[in-house]
Structure formats: structure tokens, C-alpha cells
């Protein structure tokens with residue numbers, strides 16, 4: 557097992573970030589996000605992202621519920637449940653935030669049609685909700701989804717960034733140190749599960765990680781109007 561790792565004490569997740577670096581960077585340093593951080597973002601793109609992401613986050617709730625259920629059934633560490641339940645509580649807050657933010661930007665959220673990249677991403681989430689998907693695979697995907705937003709939006713909070721004031725709340729939601737801490741807790745859970753997983757599960761988890769990066773990249777492209 558140890559020989560499959562790319563380097564010494566590095567966890568499985570960190571080794572995958574390293575071995576998929578180009579795709580990871582494409583997902584976390586997308587022109588849409590760079591545009592927020594340098595102030596050049598097209599506000600119509602931001603509004604499109606806002607409405608589409610609301611649809612995505614609504615789908616994210618049942619996905620997280622499925623991860624919670626798997627933790628309850630298969631986890632040997634009680635703190636997993638606490639961390640995931642905290643995540644669920646923030647999702648409730650997040651949905652309320654989307655509604656408030658949408659009204660601030662005069663974006664309507666009812667009757668919005670999910671675009672292709674969003675539909676495909678939601679379909680991927682649904683495939684991960686199936687009971688036969690292992691906890692290690694689901695928690696790896698969950699970590700990746702949260703982490704792409706954390707890395708992306710923390711870029712917009714850098715001291716050198718020129719993020720417009722009216723977008724700061726969005727960036728703080730996912731870019732904050734608090735959210736970063738949450739992502740690292742998820743990474744620890746995923747690493748612990750992967751340490752005990754079979755090579756087949758490990759392969760599936762890595763695949764899910766790469767799929768998340770691709771879906772995230774497509775989601776940003778869609779927001780840009782491509």
C-alpha cells in the first residue's frame with residue numbers, strides 16, 4: 557500500500573492534488589474567479605453564477621444527507637457525524653444567503669432553468685448518492701467540491717486582490733479561514749477512510765476527485781457564458 561503513495565507522509569488526498577495539479581489549478585484559478593479578484597468580472601456572469609449555484613446547492617442537500625447516512629452506517633469515528641452535521645447546518649444558512657443575495661442583485665431564483673454543465677454536475681451528485689457508492693468515495697467527492705470553492709474564493713480575499721466590495725460577502729462565505737478549517741477536517745476524514753480502503757475503492761475515489769474538478773471547471777465556464 558505504502559508504495560502506491562507518491563511521497564512519504566503525504567496523505568492520499570494531498571498526493572492526488574499533487575498528481576492532478578494542472579486540472580486542480582484549472583478548477584481553482586478559473587478566469588471567472590480571477591476576474592472577481594482583479595475586479596474585472598462581468599456582473600451579468602456573476603448573476604448567472606448566483607442563480608445556477610442556488611440550484612446546485614439545493615441538490616447538494618440530499619447529497620450531503622446521503623454522505624451523513626453513510627457516515628452513520630460505516631464510520632468508526634463519531635466526530636465525522638458532528639463535522640458533517642455542521643456542514644448541513646451551514647447549507648441551510650447558505651440557501652437563505654442565496655435568496656438574500658439574489659434579491660440584492662435583482663436576480664430571480666424561481667423558474668430558473670439549470671444549464672447543461674449544472675445538470676451534468678447534479679446528475680453526477682445523484683450517481684454518488686446511490687447506496688452502493690462507498691463512504692470513502694462519497695466523502696472524497698464531498699471534500700473536493702467544498703475545497704474547490706474554498707481555494708477559489710480565498711484567492712479573492714488575498715491582500716493583493718481587488719475584489720469589488722459588493723462581492724466580498726460571497727468570497728468570505730467560502731474563502732474564510734473558518735471554511736478552510738472545515739475543508740481540512742473533511743480532508744482528514746477522507747484520508748482516514750482511504751487508508752483502510754481497498755485498491756478498487758481508492759481507484760474509484762480518485763476518479764470521483766478528478767470528475768469533481770472537471771465539473772467545477774465546466775461550472776465556471778458556464779457562469780462565464782461559454
Ligand SMILES: Cc1ncc(CO)c(N)n1
Pocket residue numbers: 609612613701702704705772775
Ligand atoms: C458548483 C459548486 N461547487 C461547490 C460549491 C461549494 O459548496 C458550490 N456552492 N457550488
